[in-house]
Amino acid sequence: MAEFLSSSAVWGVTLTIGAFALGTLINRKTGKAWCNPLLLGSLFVILLLSLLDVPYPEYKASASPLSYLLLPATVSLAIPLYEKWELLKSNLIAILVGILSGVLTSLGSVTMLALLLQLDAAQAVTLLPKSVTTAIGMDIADTLGGIPSLAGAVIILTGITGNLTAQWLCRVLNITDPLARGIGIGTASHAIGTAKALELGEVEGAMSSLAVALAGVITAFLAPVFANLLP
Amino acid sequence: MKYIFQFCRILLVCLLGELLAHVLPLSVPASVYGLVLLLAALRLGIFKLEQVKEAGSFLTGILPLLFIPAAAGVMDLWTELEAMLLPCLIAVVPVTLLVMGVTGRVTQKTRRMLGKGAERDG
Numbered sequence A: 001m002a003e004f005l006s007s008s009a010v011w012g013v014t015l016t017i018g019a020f021a022l023g024t025l026i027n028r029k030t031g032k033a034w035c036n037p038l039l040l041g042s043l044f045v046i047l048l049l050s051l052l053d054v055p056y057p058e059y060k061a062s063a064s065p066l067s068y069l070l071l072p073a074t075v076s077l078a079i080p081l082y083e084k085w086e087l088l089k090s091n092l093i094a095i096l097v098g099i100l101s102g103v104l105t106s107l108g109s110v111t112m113l114a115l116l117l118q119l120d121a122a123q124a125v126t127l128l129p130k131s132v133t134t135a136i137g138m139d140i141a142d143t144l145g146g147i148p149s150l151a152g153a154v155i156i157l158t159g160i161t162g163n164l165t166a167q168w169l170c171r172v173l174n175i176t177d178p179l180a181r182g183i184g185i186g187t188a189s190h191a192i193g194t195a196k197a198l199e200l201g202e203v204e205g206a207m208s209s210l211a212v213a214l215a216g217v218i219t220a221f222l223a224p225v226f227a228n229l230l231p
Numbered sequence B: 001m002k003y004i005f006q007f008c009r010i011l012l013v014c015l016l017g018e019l020l021a022h023v024l025p026l027s028v029p030a031s032v033y034g035l036v037l038l039l040a041a042l043r044l045g046i047f048k049l050e051q052v053k054e055a056g057s058f059l060t061g062i063l064p065l066l067f068i069p070a071a072a073g074v075m076d077l078w079t080e081l082e083a084m085l086l087p088c089l090i091a092v093v094p095v096t097l098l099v100m101g102v103t104g105r106v107t108q109k110t111r112r113m114l115g116k117g118a119e120r121d122g
Helices: A002-007 A011-030 A037-052 A056-062 A064-068 A070-075 A078-083 A085-090 A092-116 A121-127 A134-143 A148-172 A178-200 A202-227 B002-023 B030-043 B053-061 B063-076 B078-092 B094-113
Strands: none
Touching (some): A002 A056, A011 A037, A011 A056, A011 B063, A037 B063, A064 A070, A064 B063, A070 A134, A070 B002, A070 B063, A078 B030, A078 B053, A085 A092, A092 A121, A092 A202, A092 B094, A121 A134, A121 A148, A121 A202, A134 A148, A134 A178, A134 A202, A134 B030, A148 B063, A148 B078, A178 B094, A202 B030, B002 B030, B053 B063, B078 B094
């Protein structure tokens, strides 16, 4: 099997899309946040590769056309940000102060966690971008010398945690302003959290997706500063 | 053909982002420079929204799919994963709640100090 696959030019991309489609189907049928298509799709790929005894690097090489699109796709996140520019301008100070406080909280608590648990530098920078969108977060981990695929897994789980707890947390902490809810959800739990924000309301959803891109960019510039604090 | 030209404009911005990441001494990924450059190009009218919109929306729409090849890489990381289990768990659950709480409260407080957002108080 492994021999046939290494002679095929298309199996990696086909398998990836198939696994993702199956994950999407299950997600729609169950409607559960933890049945995230990306999470399930990755698990299906891992399962199949293990069953067929295909080494991961071979799959990665065969799926490289998809990875090639990551850079232009991440850059294209500027488009939704551009489309929400007026919304941003109308509450510029509150939004920027809020997102900055969240980014600093995230980077600060991960840095403290790393120091307390005596993680090495590669482990610590893997966790640093955990709250930002997977596209930017994996790139940050990679640029700072972390483990991108582990960063990806932590980022996905962070998103699911945010999605599942957002409504409860906003109630407990008495965050009633829809704009503040959206900014909080997007800054802490990126696109997966945004799915919940969209359920809460239109303002929540728009603000959350705005916060995803902004928090990603701000984190990219501040994460190296916190990485320097590590031993 | 229209979509391939749109794609090409986005690639051009990526190229500039890669160049900036290469030249500037900051540890910031090329994708982030590219994102900021594309936003600036749209704001300054160098590109019109129609000149990148369809290709860009297609790409952002398939983003989750594009992560699978990288995310599946955890299958080769079992040893690292074992050592990282506790830190990952703490980073995922309590830190996420803390970040969401702080961001939400600070945003709400700031809006009220500026005299906005009081309409749905309580």
